[in-house]
Amino acid sequence: MAVCCDLEVDVNGEETFMVDKKVIASYCGRLSKLFGKSTGSARNLKVIFNDFPGGAENFELLSRFCYNNGRIDVTPSNISFLHSGSLFMEMNSSVSGTPNLLEETEKSLKGMSFWAWSELLITIKQCQDLLPFPSSSGSLEKCVDSLIGRMATSSEPSPCPSTSSPDSSGVRFSCDTGSTESLKNSCSRATWWFEDLLVLSTNLVEMVIKSMVLRKFDHSIISRFIFYYQKSKCYTGTPDEKRNVVETVIDMLYILDWNSVSFKSLFGILRVSLNLNIRKCSRTKLESMIGSQMDQATLDNMLIPSPYGMNYLYNVNLVLRFLKAFLHGGISQTSPTQLRKVASLMDLYIAEVAPDPCLKASKFLALTMALPDSARDSYDRIYRATDMYLQVHTGLSEEEKMKICCAMNYEKLSSEACTHLSQNRKFPSKSAVQALMSQQIKLKSLVKATNKTKSYIDSPSGVIEIGRKGKKNESDSPTNNEKLRAHLQGMQWRVTELEKICLKMQTQMTKIMKSRVSGHSTPRSLPKLCS
Known part of the structure; x- marks a missing residue:
């Protein structure tokens, strides 16, 4: 059959192809509709595609199918390209008995459950290269479902020869220090896929995580993978790339059970995010997760330097937001033990920030009054911190000093603290x-x-009554007395x-x-x- 090149095709501005209009149109419904039934001899026709999935590489692949009388090997390495391209070019109807490429690719996708793990990874990697087009084709969802199904049912180490254990300190610690060999094997079975999924983009990882949550995967395993992904991706990359990773990671962690999320790792993300200027909504989510587990924090966690350009030493506003998140559910939702732990931590924190000469009285007062009175059995530490604050901030008025002192519950001060206060001229x-x-x-x-x-x-019967609720017990009376x-x-x-x-x-x-009183006033x- 004689072949002529009477059609010029510009693919996404990447490359221009000269093809036979009749050959291509006989397989592609989109071009067939475009040209109609015209049999004219018009030459120099040109078609421009600006959003062709897979670009010039995929158009060349489809052209081979057309020039090879509708024959091509559909494999995991090209099925994503062929499926998306056949959808785009409407290669779904047989013209004069020609093969149906879309039907062939969809038949292959149905057998995806029998593919090897490495073939699944190749296909899903291609799908993400074709985004956003695969989202409308359904092929990406099929790949993700098959991938997660394999992760859920597999009880062996990675079927892919290149797979290795996650090089994450958190993962290695939990796996390598197990008390028994069975614990190590169990950890290995749960995390063997960590390394393999690092090839996925942030958008695709988020899609996978959401599907895992719907499939009732263990949230602690999911959170460990998310931290591992964040650590690996933030090791290199531009600030914009790191910001995108951190924001996506926060969004993924937020949909999990927060009790399954490592508090230490959350602070690791916080330290990274402070230098990246992440979105406010992502920052609020991260602060809420940290605040909900405030009782697990240490003083070192709280001593976060102030933002660049601020003259005060520590980021007091951030700690106040943590406390707000901690109390968000109400006192009834917070156990007394948690409250006391946080109060003890805050007493230490307030003592650290009190000597800061740039700390405003309003912020110091906000810190001391952030928790309810029931959180503290003693206010001695608050008194000592207030004493330090007044010692540094000597320019405060009596009114400002009284406002600061309002945070103290004098009934919960020890006798020693009250004695010291009565002699302390810094206090009003x-x-x-x-x-x-x-x-x-x-x-x-x-x-x-x-x-x-x-x-x-x-009283004559007092000791005896204490012994046995009014029943006389002569042997116990002298001892009780x-x-x-x-x-x-x-x-x-x-x-x-x-x-x-x-x-x-x-x-x-x-x-x-x-x-202190004036000569005209009566004390x-x-x-x-x-x-």
């Missing part, structure tokens, strides 16, 4: 008075409890000590008040000590 006088009053209230409660216990013990009297003596000694402390504080406060009388 009202704060010292409040500390003294709280100690007096404690002393009254203790004296009342002591007197009640003493009168009960001194001795223990209770010893306890009473201890309480009485404590009362005496507190009275001495309060007397000392009252004397000191009188001196302070006299020195308010101090609260009386309980008798």
